[in-house]
Amino acid sequence: MRAIAKELRLKTIAVIGLGHVGLSFAMYYASKGHKVIGVDKDQNKINLIRDGKCYLFEPQLEELFLQYNATQFFAAHSTDIDYHKVDTALICVGSPFQDGSVCLKAIKEVADQLEKFPHLEIMVKTTLPPGSTRDLFKNHNKVYFVPEFLREGSAFSDIREQDLVVGVANKHQQVQIPTILSSMNKKIRITDFETAELLKYSSNAYHAMKIAFTNEISSIAQEYRVDAYELFDLFKSDHNLNISSHYLTPGPAYGGSCLSKDLSALTTLEKGPSQLTLLRSIEISNMNQIKRIERLIYQNKMESLCFIGISFKPETNDLRDSLVVKLMKSKQAMDKVERLYFYDPLNTREHISNIQSLSMYSEIIELVDTIVLGPHRLEDRYVLELVKEQKKVIDLGYFDYPQELKDSPNYQSVF
Ligand SMILES: NC(=O)c1ccc[n+]([C@@H]2O[C@H](COP(=O)([O-])OP(=O)(O)OC[C@H]3O[C@@H](n4cnc5c(N)ncnc54)[C@H](O)[C@@H]3O)[C@@H](O)[C@H]2O)c1
Numbered sequence: 001m002r003a004i005a006k007e008l009r010l011k012t013i014a015v016i017g018l019g020h021v022g023l024s025f026a027m028y029y030a031s032k033g034h035k036v037i038g039v040d041k042d043q044n045k046i047n048l049i050r051d052g053k054c055y056l057f058e059p060q061l062e063e064l065f066l067q068y069n070a071t072q073f074f075a076a077h078s079t080d081i082d083y084h085k086v087d088t089a090l091i092c093v094g095s096p097f098q099d100g101s102v103c104l105k106a107i108k109e110v111a112d113q114l115e116k117f118p119h120l121e122i123m124v125k126t127t128l129p130p131g132s133t134r135d136l137f138k139n140h141n142k143v144y145f146v147p148e149f150l151r152e153g154s155a156f157s158d159i160r161e162q163d164l165v166v167g168v169a170n171k172h173q174q175v176q177i178p179t180i181l182s183s184m185n186k187k188i189r190i191t192d193f194e195t196a197e198l199l200k201y202s203s204n205a206y207h208a209m210k211i212a213f214t215n216e217i218s219s220i221a222q223e224y225r226v227d228a229y230e231l232f233d234l235f236k237s238d239h240n241l242n243i244s245s246h247y248l249t250p251g252p253a254y255g256g257s258c259l260s261k262d263l264s265a266l267t268t269l270e271k272g273p274s275q276l277t278l279l280r281s282i283e284i285s286n287m288n289q290i291k292r293i294e295r296l297i298y299q300n301k302m303e304s305l306c307f308i309g310i311s312f313k314p315e316t317n318d319l320r321d322s323l324v325v326k327l328m329k330s331k332q333a334m335d336k337v338e339r340l341y342f343y344d345p346l347n348t349r350e351h352i353s354n355i356q357s358l359s360m361y362s363e364i365i366e367l368v369d370t371i372v373l374g375p376h377r378l379e380d381r382y383v384l385e386l387v388k389e390q391k392k393v394i395d396l397g398y399f400d401y402p403q404e405l406k407d408s409p410n411y412q413s414v415f
Pocket residue numbers: 016017018019020021022039040041042045078092093094095106107109110125126127128148149150151152
């Protein structure tokens with residue numbers, strides 16, 4: 001019985017696009033017993049495969065290729081494949097950046113070709129801008145965007161070990177996970193197409209930033225005869241802040257007594273190299289974020305506005321380089337707001353440019369029309385009451401407030 005059940009899980013998979021990603025996945029699924037048809041529009045690649053030649057180098061690839069080619073794995077030109085005989089299409093065509101935008105030519109060709117086969121389970125691995133999968137595969141209802149994170153040089157261990165993120169059309173609906181994914185025995189996180197699509201770009205941008213960051217710091221290290229390898233060895237040994245999930249949470253701009261000060265110091269060191277483009281742009285990026293927040297808050301004239309929390313971050317009363325204090329003292333605040341207040345139980349004795357401090361929540365309800373949720377967390381029942389009382393609520397993003405608040409038409413957020 002068990003053998004039969006296992007047999008039923010085996011599929012015929014068309015892997016479309018036999019580049020590094022496609023060929024690696026073709027071999028992985030062939031090695032799991034599936035019948036795999038490798039599809040490409042490049043006739044040379046098809047010929048090489050049929051001649052038993054593995055045209056890419058990747059550890060373990062050739063070994064698997066020689067083992068499974070022509071038994072579990074077969075090559076077909078894209079004009080010469082019968083998708084009626086296929087269960088699952090794994091799309092791995094390229095998505096190069098050309099002439100100022102992502103070239104979607106290859107994936108469009110594939111989407112057009114697959115449109116006539118509604119029975120297919122479609123898994124998109126090609127890296128795509130948010131919204132592309134929804135747009136390209138409107139007429140299919142079994143479509144999954146599965147961002148691919150493999151690295152050339154460790155493709156097979158990455159395929160085997162990495163957790164899976166699966167983008168679907170509606171993450172709130174019950175989703176049937178394709179067996180070729182569920183049988184990989186991994187942690188699977190379901191999200192919507194756009195989140196999964198943006199996740200891949202975000203991850204690569206972050207990797208690129210880490211590399212550029214390390215190299216800029218290393219260039220400073222060189223000027224000061226500091227061993228950059230030792231420096232980064234020590235840097236990486238801090239798993240509390242440096243190598244951790246800290247600071248990877250959406251929120252407003254940074255402030256406080258350290259980050260801005262130390263960045264300025266680092267980028268103006270006497271012996272430091274002049275080309276510190278990334279490090280210098282961090283402060284510019286933070287200032288742009290503050291301007292964005294200002295535009296959001298002060299877009300219209302207001303009778304009354306109250307900031308909830310004024311410290312530079314939650315759980316402190318330190319006001320040095322506080323974003324909220326900057327926002328309260330800005331020219332826009334003077335121009336656009338008739339009555340300005342703040343409410344902060346940790347800063348009741350502060351006097352900021354004669355801005356009135358409210359000491360009780362009931363005063364907010366009574367006196368204020370627009371509330372900016374800052375670094376002091378209001379209880380959920382209070383924030384929900386604010387929107388029920390038709391107050392306008394602007395969230396700076398310090399806390400993850402309940403969805404019910406975010407769904408209110410009176411709610412706006414930095415994100
Ligand atoms: N290479 C990597 O390390 C890596 C890692 C993660 C994600 N990705 C992403 O995966 C995707 C594929 O990457 P790659 O490096 O394997 O790409 P690639 O460009 O090396 O290979 C793509 C293949 O698709 C074929 N192709 C193009 N149009 C086709 C069509 N209409 N029908 C059939 N085949 C067609 C091409 O001939 C080529 O062989 C890209 O979106 C890439 O960004 C790549």
